[in-house]
Amino acid sequence: MKLRKAASFAIALTVVTGLLAGCSKGNSANGAVKEEKGETPAAEQAAKDVKLTFFNTSAEVNTVFEELFKKYHEQNPQVTIELIPTPIGGAQLEKFQSLLASGNPATIVNLDAGTILQYKDDFLDLEPEKAKYEALTNPGAIDGALLDGQFLGIPWTAQGYGLLYNKRAVEEGIGGAFDPASVKTRDDLEAVFKKIEASGKAPVMLHGADWSLGAHYLGLTYSLQSQKVEDNRKFVEELKNGQVKLTENPQFTGLMDTFDLLKKYNARKSDPLVADYNRDSADFAKGAAAFYFMGDWSWAVIGTLEGRDADFGILPLPVSNNPEDFGNTQVAYSEPKLFAIDDSKSTPEQQEAAKAFIEWMVSSEDGQKAIITDMGLSMPYKDLKAKSTNVMSNAVSEYVKQGKIINIGVINYLPQDYWAKTGAAMQKYLVGNIDRQGLAQEVQDYWKSYAGK
Amino acid sequence: MNKKLSLKNAGTFLVFGGPSIFAFAAVVIIPFIVGLYLTFTNWDVRTGDSSLIGFTNYLEVFRDKVFLQQLWFTLKYVFFTVVIANVFAFFIALALTRGGRGEQWLRTGFFTPNLVGGIVLGYLWQTLFSQVLPYLGAKYGWELFQTSWLTNTGTAFWALIIATAWQLVGYLMIIYIAGFTGVPNDVLEAASIDGAGRTSVIRRIILPLTVPAIVICIFISLSRSFLTYDINLALTKGGPFNSTELATYHIVQKAFLSNQYGVGQAEAVVLFAVVAIIALTQSYLLKKLEVES
Numbered sequence: 001m002k003l004r005k006a007a008s009f010a011i012a013l014t015v016v017t018g019l020l021a022g023c024s025k026g027n028s029a030n031g032a033v034k035e036e037k038g039e040t041p042a043a044e045q046a047a048k049d050v051k052l053t054f055f056n057t058s059a060e061v062n063t064v065f066e067e068l069f070k071k072y073h074e075q076n077p078q079v080t081i082e083l084i085p086t087p088i089g090g091a092q093l094e095k096f097q098s099l100l101a102s103g104n105p106a107t108i109v110n111l112d113a114g115t116i117l118q119y120k121d122d123f124l125d126l127e128p129e130k131a132k133y134e135a136l137t138n139p140g141a142i143d144g145a146l147l148d149g150q151f152l153g154i155p156w157t158a159q160g161y162g163l164l165y166n167k168r169a170v171e172e173g174i175g176g177a178f179d180p181a182s183v184k185t186r187d188d189l190e191a192v193f194k195k196i197e198a199s200g201k202a203p204v205m206l207h208g209a210d211w212s213l214g215a216h217y218l219g220l221t222y223s224l225q226s227q228k229v230e231d232n233r234k235f236v237e238e239l240k241n242g243q244v245k246l247t248e249n250p251q252f253t254g255l256m257d258t259f260d261l262l263k264k265y266n267a268r269k270s271d272p273l274v275a276d277y278n279r280d281s282a283d284f285a286k287g288a289a290a291f292y293f294m295g296d297w298s299w300a301v302i303g304t305l306e307g308r309d310a311d312f313g314i315l316p317l318p319v320s321n322n323p324e325d326f327g328n329t330q331v332a333y334s335e336p337k338l339f340a341i342d343d344s345k346s347t348p349e350q351q352e353a354a355k356a357f358i359e360w361m362v363s364s365e366d367g368q369k370a371i372i373t374d375m376g377l378s379m380p381y382k383d384l385k386a387k388s389t390n391v392m393s394n395a396v397s398e399y400v401k402q403g404k405i406i407n408i409g410v411i412n413y414l415p416q417d418y419w420a421k422t423g424a425a426m427q428k429y430l431v432g433n434i435d436r437q438g439l440a441q442e443v444q445d446y447w448k449s450y451a452g453k
Numbered sequence: 454m455n456k457k458l459s460l461k462n463a464g465t466f467l468v469f470g471g472p473s474i475f476a477f478a479a480v481v482i483i484p485f486i487v488g489l490y491l492t493f494t495n496w497d498v499r500t501g502d503s504s505l506i507g508f509t510n511y512l513e514v515f516r517d518k519v520f521l522q523q524l525w526f527t528l529k530y531v532f533f534t535v536v537i538a539n540v541f542a543f544f545i546a547l548a549l550t551r552g553g554r555g556e557q558w559l560r561t562g563f564f565t566p567n568l569v570g571g572i573v574l575g576y577l578w579q580t581l582f583s584q585v586l587p588y589l590g591a592k593y594g595w596e597l598f599q600t601s602w603l604t605n606t607g608t609a610f611w612a613l614i615i616a617t618a619w620q621l622v623g624y625l626m627i628i629y630i631a632g633f634t635g636v637p638n639d640v641l642e643a644a645s646i647d648g649a650g651r652t653s654v655i656r657r658i659i660l661p662l663t664v665p666a667i668v669i670c671i672f673i674s675l676s677r678s679f680l681t682y683d684i685n686l687a688l689t690k691g692g693p694f695n696s697t698e699l700a701t702y703h704i705v706q707k708a709f710l711s712n713q714y715g716v717g718q719a720e721a722v723v724l725f726a727v728v729a730i731i732a733l734t735q736s737y738l739l740k741k742l743e744v745e746s
Contacts, residue, residue: 093710119499415711415712431604
């Protein structure tokens with residue numbers, strides 16, 4: 001009897017201490033990794049197995065990445081890569097932060113450039129790799145990826161946005177061939193819209209989500225100030241200090257005048273905030289609306305759609321009635337996601353393996369095929385070994401080749417909540433809850449709350 | 454002897470209670486204490502810097518007008534959710550304890566939404582509100598459903614309540630059913646012999662005798678609806694223009710989107726205090742109404 005009690009007590013004690021030990025073990029292991037860092041010669045480790053983790057915020061292409069990891073593992077059996085997926089459109093940043101805070105960050109991350117900048121101390125400086133990537137990519141691609149002048153992340157995808165158009169819908173609306181170059185000003189655009197409306201079609205689809213309105217639409221205010229990202233950053237600083245009155249800023253007023261136009265001819269006029277991305281994209285792709293303020297990434301939805309039209313293109317968003325003004329002939333363009341390598345907990349051999357893997361991903365035939373064909377993205381790289389089926393990104397590429405782009409790099413330096421907060425103000429404006437003055441006020445108030453930060 | 458006995462008891466307790474205590478400490482108590490500590494610092498995950506700054510974060514909470522607005526919004530939301538969910542659950546439970554046919558099926562049916570995760574449920578209702586109902590509204594000319602409920606500040610509020618209540622009803626119903634089966638049959642028989650009608654039986658016998666179930670149900674619905682996050686995220690994402698952000702949603706945004714962990718955590722502590730005070734007060738007051746049969 002006594003023995004049983006003693007035994008049960010002992011078991012309980014082992015269970016509890018075991019659990020506690022299990023808890024602390026993780027910590028000490030992490031500590032060990034840190035101590036090890038820099039001491040073990042890389043060469044000695046090279047033959048050993050390396051395990052990498054890959055944190056992915058491009059959630060819609062999780063499976064393509066996983067296939068790539070498998071392929072790479074077949075070619076390089078000593079390297080295993082594990083995907084840390086995130087859900088589409090939610091809690092991505094939260095997950096990244098909790099991994100970091102728990103001392104368990106991913107070796108490679110695929111993150112927004114702005115996020116990498118915020119955590120720049122945790123990422124490896126890729127300066128030694130810069131020359132190699134400059135040779136691999138299109139001119140300007142690496143410059144566009146620099147964050148505060150530092151090369152912290154490798155660009156692998158490029159995106160552009162503006163006024164997408166459905167060629168068939170536009171041509172049926174205006175009753176003739178459509179030449180995108182004929183729209184150089186806001187009035188030109190309105191003339192086209194009028195014709196389309198008269199034919200009984202909806203002229204334009206305006207997606208009512210805060211990210212589209214806040215980051216892509218209103219965000220152009222900052223990028224349109226100048227061709228130089230530096231100047232645009234200065235403009236944002238002036239907004240924070242309250243030195244700028246938006247209602248007196250020609251770029252802002254021009255943009256909002258165009259917005260009024262889109263609002264007037266919006267296919268979702270009766271219920272503008274519905275913001276169902278799949279439905280809006282599908283309606284546009286099937287010709288229910290002739291134009292769509294969106295980017296080439298919508299191909300992921302449109303490309304596989306049944307019964308869609310075949311010909312699409314992109315127009316710059318006209319922001320004034322002077323065809324010479326900056327923005328009227330340029331489409332917004334950026335390298336939104338970068339691959340970066342962790343430098344807080346990863347071992348040198350992990351980092352070396354990560355570098356090799358990323359290079360393989362962006363330069364090998366397998367990698368490029370996966371990115372261009374399977375993901376439907378465009379890459380800012382030279383001599384691509386795969387042909388893109390994304391009609392829209394091909395249209396964007398034409399503008400890139402001619403140098404007709406708005407560099408929207410300033411968004412990398414903006415606080416993370418700007419699109420949600422200013423997007424909400426734009427939504428209010430869209431449904432007529434506030435007027436132009438009120439919108440300017442709310443946006444200015446938002447920036448002032450970041451004064452000195 | 455006594456010493457031995459207490460040691461023995463401690464051993465038995467550890468065997469059965471130890472793992473739960475450990476789990477509870479690991480996922481509730483320790484995070485709570487760490488969280489409390491966090492509210493007194495200016496910790497930033499990006500730099501890892503952290504220093505003690507006293508009550509600054511709490512002052513910030515009361516200066517954050519948006520949070521106070523959203524706390525008020527949450528209170529309204531909780532009030533309607535609790536009332537609607539409990540009234541429905543009570544009467545559904547009443548209807549399903551009369552011994553009719555197919556009762557078990559109906560009970561299962563009403564309970565099912567509770568098994569569906571909040572995110573899935575939110576998306577489900579989102580499709581209903583933003584596509585199915587407007588479609589029907591346009592087809593049959595119903596004014597009420599012409600536009601999506603989720604794009605209007607007022608209707609989005611009710612959409613949120615309907616979705617939450619719908620999920621809660623099944624769970625509360627089970628508790629009410631358990632409460633009703635605890636009402637002694639002889640009391641009910643005596644009442645019917647005395648000629649009491651259905652309403653007076655409910656008012657004078659069933660209601661007083663099921664106070665314990667009501668206390669539990671209100672407590673559960675209160676705490677659950679105060680902490681609603683998933684449905685809020687999936688159904689409205691706080692929109693249109695942040696007008697349906699519940700307190701929890703605001704806290705998560707504050708911490709993770711605006712990178713103000715200390716303030717966000719302090720707001721979470723304030724929310725915790727509000728929930729604790731309201732839930733404890735209601736159960737204390739209602740418990741006084743309990744009667745013996």
